[in-house]
Amino acid sequence: MGQVNTLIHCKHCHEPVHAPFYDDSKNVFCCQGCLSVYSILEQGNLQQFYKIQDQTGDYTKPVSVEDTHFDYLNHTQFLNDYGSFQEGLWSMSFYLKGVHCLACLWLIERLPELVEEVKEARLNIGKSLVTITLHKDHDKFKKAAETLNKLGYPPFPISNQDELEKLKLKEERSLLLKIGIAGFSMMNIMLYAGSVYAGANGGYSLSFGLLSFILVLPVVTYCASPFYKSAWSSLKNKRVNIDIPLSLAIILGFLISSYFLLMGKELIYFDSITTLTFLILLSRFVLRKVQQTSLNKNDLSGIFQRGSIQRKMANGDFEHIHPDQLNTGDSIAILPNQVFPCDGVITKGATKINLSTLTGESQNILHEKGSKVFMGTLNIGSRVEVKAEKVGRETRLGKLLTDLEHQSLKESHYSYLTDTVSKYFVNIIILVAIVSFFANYSFLGFEKALENTLALIIVTCPCAFGLATPLTFSRIMSLGQSHGIIIKTEDALEKLTKVKNIIFDKTGTLTKGDYSVTKVEVLNEEHFSQFSPQEIAFSLECKSSHPVAKAITQWANTQDQWLNTLEFDSYEEILGFGIRAKINQDSYEAFSSEGTNKDTIVNITKNGEAILKLTLNDSLREEAPATLKTLRANGYQTYLFSGDKEAIVNETAALLEFKERTFLAQMSPEDKAQKVRHLPHSLFVGDGANDSLAFNEAMTSIATHGSVEVSLRVADIFLTQPNLEHINKALFLAQKAINTVKINLSFSLMYNISGAVLAIFGFIGPLEAAVLMPLSSLTVLGITLFQTRDNILEISHGNS
Amino acid sequence: MEILKILIPMALILGSVFVLFFIWAAKSGQFDDLDTPSKRILLDDDSDEHNNTHKRKEV
Numbered sequence: 001m002g003q004v005n006t007l008i009h010c011k012h013c014h015e016p017v018h019a020p021f022y023d024d025s026k027n028v029f030c031c032q033g034c035l036s037v038y039s040i041l042e043q044g045n046l047q048q049f050y051k052i053q054d055q056t057g058d059y060t061k062p063v064s065v066e067d068t069h070f071d072y073l074n075h076t077q078f079l080n081d082y083g084s085f086q087e088g089l090w091s092m093s094f095y096l097k098g099v100h101c102l103a104c105l106w107l108i109e110r111l112p113e114l115v116e117e118v119k120e121a122r123l124n125i126g127k128s129l130v131t132i133t134l135h136k137d138h139d140k141f142k143k144a145a146e147t148l149n150k151l152g153y154p155p156f157p158i159s160n161q162d163e164l165e166k167l168k169l170k171e172e173r174s175l176l177l178k179i180g181i182a183g184f185s186m187m188n189i190m191l192y193a194g195s196v197y198a199g200a201n202g203g204y205s206l207s208f209g210l211l212s213f214i215l216v217l218p219v220v221t222y223c224a225s226p227f228y229k230s231a232w233s234s235l236k237n238k239r240v241n242i243d244i245p246l247s248l249a250i251i252l253g254f255l256i257s258s259y260f261l262l263m264g265k266e267l268i269y270f271d272s273i274t275t276l277t278f279l280i281l282l283s284r285f286v287l288r289k290v291q292q293t294s295l296n297k298n299d300l301s302g303i304f305q306r307g308s309i310q311r312k313m314a315n316g317d318f319e320h321i322h323p324d325q326l327n328t329g330d331s332i333a334i335l336p337n338q339v340f341p342c343d344g345v346i347t348k349g350a351t352k353i354n355l356s357t358l359t360g361e362s363q364n365i366l367h368e369k370g371s372k373v374f375m376g377t378l379n380i381g382s383r384v385e386v387k388a389e390k391v392g393r394e395t396r397l398g399k400l401l402t403d404l405e406h407q408s409l410k411e412s413h414y415s416y417l418t419d420t421v422s423k424y425f426v427n428i429i430i431l432v433a434i435v436s437f438f439a440n441y442s443f444l445g446f447e448k449a450l451e452n453t454l455a456l457i458i459v460t461c462p463c464a465f466g467l468a469t470p471l472t473f474s475r476i477m478s479l480g481q482s483h484g485i486i487i488k489t490e491d492a493l494e495k496l497t498k499v500k501n502i503i504f505d506k507t508g509t510l511t512k513g514d515y516s517v518t519k520v521e522v523l524n525e526e527h528f529s530q531f532s533p534q535e536i537a538f539s540l541e542c543k544s545s546h547p548v549a550k551a552i553t554q555w556a557n558t559q560d561q562w563l564n565t566l567e568f569d570s571y572e573e574i575l576g577f578g579i580r581a582k583i584n585q586d587s588y589e590a591f592s593s594e595g596t597n598k599d600t601i602v603n604i605t606k607n608g609e610a611i612l613k614l615t616l617n618d619s620l621r622e623e624a625p626a627t628l629k630t631l632r633a634n635g636y637q638t639y640l641f642s643g644d645k646e647a648i649v650n651e652t653a654a655l656l657e658f659k660e661r662t663f664l665a666q667m668s669p670e671d672k673a674q675k676v677r678h679l680p681h682s683l684f685v686g687d688g689a690n691d692s693l694a695f696n697e698a699m700t701s702i703a704t705h706g707s708v709e710v711s712l713r714v715a716d717i718f719l720t721q722p723n724l725e726h727i728n729k730a731l732f733l734a735q736k737a738i739n740t741v742k743i744n745l746s747f748s749l750m751y752n753i754s755g756a757v758l759a760i761f762g763f764i765g766p767l768e769a770a771v772l773m774p775l776s777s778l779t780v781l782g783i784t785l786f787q788t789r790d791n792i793l794e795i796s797h798g799n800s
Numbered sequence: 801m802e803i804l805k806i807l808i809p810m811a812l813i814l815g816s817v818f819v820l821f822f823i824w825a826a827k828s829g830q831f832d833d834l835d836t837p838s839k840r841i842l843l844d845d846d847s848d849e850h851n852n853t854h855k856r857k858e859v
Contacts, residue, residue, distance in 0.1 A: 052843070105836065106843045126835035173826050180822045184815055204804075211808070289834070 012038045014059040037152050041107075044114050052103040060103065060152070068149065068307035069320035073141040073157065078322060082157045083141070089119065091133040092141050094155035096148065099128045108153065115144045126292075129158065154307075157322065175226070175285055182223040182278040185215040186271070193271035209261045212270040220254045224277045226284075240423040242466055248430075249457050250277065256454045263447070272458050272773055279777060280466045287474040290481070291488070309334070309341050312385070330388045334379050343374050343390040351381035382573075417494055417738065421745055429460050429756075436760045448762070455764045459755035459772065468744040468780040475788035476737040483793060484720040485730050492716035495700040496734030501679045502631060502727075503694070505672075505686030506642035506652055509704050510724070511618045515551035515600060519615035527611045531566060534559045537604060537612065539566040540579050540590045548592055548600060549579075551616055578602070620655060627724040628656055634731075638662065639679070641672050641694070673697045685727060702727060729793060740787040744780045751776050 009015065011027040012034035021029040029035040041049055053059055072078050073092075083092040099108070104123075108130055111121035117138040123130045132144050141157075148155045192208035200208065227250065231243040250273050257268045310318040312331040323341040326332065331347065334340060340353075350368040355377050366381075367373060373386055375395040392398055433453050440449035473490035480487050487493060504510050522533055531539075538556035541549035542565065568581040568588075578591030589605045604612040628638055640656070640663035642649045649665035664675065673693035676682055684691065684698035695701035695714040703715035704722045719726045755772060758764045764772070825831065 102839050102842065105839055109840075124833045124836050125839060126833060169829075169832065173829070173831070176826045176831055177823060180826065181819060184819045188812065188815060204801075211812075 070142045070145040071320040093158040096153040178223040186274040216270040283470045287470040290474040342388040343395040344386040348385035354378040455759040460752045493734040499683040500681040503639040508687040515616040517555035521613040
């Protein structure tokens, strides 16, 4: 067997296989899930899936079939809330986990070939949303959902009542409409403006002017309305943003040009106004798209990912319902490894609960009958029955989320570079425009003064800020995204460049956050003649979902790819103790205990005699020392704030060379937040909901783990893979973005000053302005694209 | 240059028709998903052909 232990790959997902599963034709699979997907595809003649995968070189992940029930999909009430009924056909949308490539798209849209009730399945790959439409007279989605689940894409129904989503969609469509209309007007007006510049005169000039006037009307009234709205709201908040000079240029440009049109003059800037509107709308649309795809793609929709729960009916039986159908007062059963869907009280049974998402405690706490349980915590031990007391927003987690949402809406005291610059810019332009108008008025008369002032406003219009800044940010954000760094807002980039102090969480951030087997001691050789230590440990632990058991099975799997398992006659998992199993006359026990300081020790005994001792602990991430070294070399102060025990934190700090007094242990989430508040220019790197308070207090934050919903909502940046080196990359990208913005700003400032001088003295007419404006835009676009070209990250990496 | 009196209105009418089409398309949601159609188009022909040949074999 030795020669085949490398390079066996799963037929379905191409991952290396540890413990193989075979189908009838002796194909090898890594898990039961992959095997069943393969057989479904084989039966449905859908093996094209693998061809497409081979062509794209993009392989699917191992299948994890979620143990969830979809009975609730057939309830009429649920159908009314979640489904939509159009032209006699029912359809429903689902968020699918695990969609990532062309082959997934192909397979999911072949659903009608697998489930006969399904008429059509349409996937939106960017949002991982599938809309399933059933044939006439069918309204049962259960089978379709079960098939998707079996294929390895666990589906989560999406309510059709989501107002926020609808609003977002509507806004996006209207932005698109505005761009289209502005584009149409721009092209046509340019045609007329071009002929006027080229010398069209008399009747032509007048009719071209009138046509332009008609075409510009929808642009200034409809297309540019987002600028006015944002300018108005920032004025109301006594702040200045880029939209104020923009609105000013558009409105004044329009009014004065219309006045000149009435006067029969050829001084018309309609072309400049529409071009400006079109380009800025377009650049904002691009920025928005980049933000959305990165957020959608990375399971930020985690809130949808809730499986079914069992509710006790009046007759004592249990039915499977969707968490949304849960009401206060319901009795529900929670199985091991399930997350509590509500706050409530245990009415039957006892279990250990992992509270880490809510409180940060790493140990599992025993809860008995009458104890309170909280939404979002994980049931580790055994099945319990719970009476729901609070659901949804009323729960502790719901309240935490609401609070955090409110806090993030709070106005930040931070003033952004572009805001600051545009503040001075706006004030100066307005001042100069007024002065120049009156100066010109007293020397040259009203019309000449109006003419020069208009040229001034158009020429100095802050195109570079309006256009190049969103483009820079969207380029940098999509660059980050392709490296697994999701930057949620452009503000985060600017804040990153101001960071001086970097604070790390320990468990799950600097360490792996999971148990792993670090030491194996065989205490009695003779018991392992028939089965190896790995096989015995694996057999004992493989049915348990406890984190320790998972670590042991994983260790056994990587040690030995061809494990034989013992078939026990009886098997029992004892809460807070371990596992007891019997085979023939022999009884085995595996129980865990705490070691000297941070170790967890698992002893395996046979008939009461200790035969094997496994030591487990949480190990450091491989890249942690190097990353910290680079950060310190770049002048950042590093800190370690942990909720863990002092001895453990001291050891980690020593390993990672944290200086005296820069690390603290046994901190509650509130302590962390409190400490972070007093560190200026801080970046908090962490994971878990217990860090979310600190995330909020820090100037900016990075969540290293893409799984815990609460921390993802609060953190400014998150990493799709927990790799600490990405922190350096994020800092580099941020620096690059701000540098590019600064270069663009200095260029356009120079350009604007010289333009303004020329305009005040009347050297610039409409033709010159019409040429100079796009020229400056093109220059800043060129600078931006050069500065943010695709390989900047690789180049920086090569140098360092 | 008299021809402009016909050409310009024609250009505007034609343009407006396209704008109306665009408005209709945007409102009916054809631009909501910009990622999937670009991928979907790579698949259909290929797999249909596969299915057809497969069916023929069965017959």
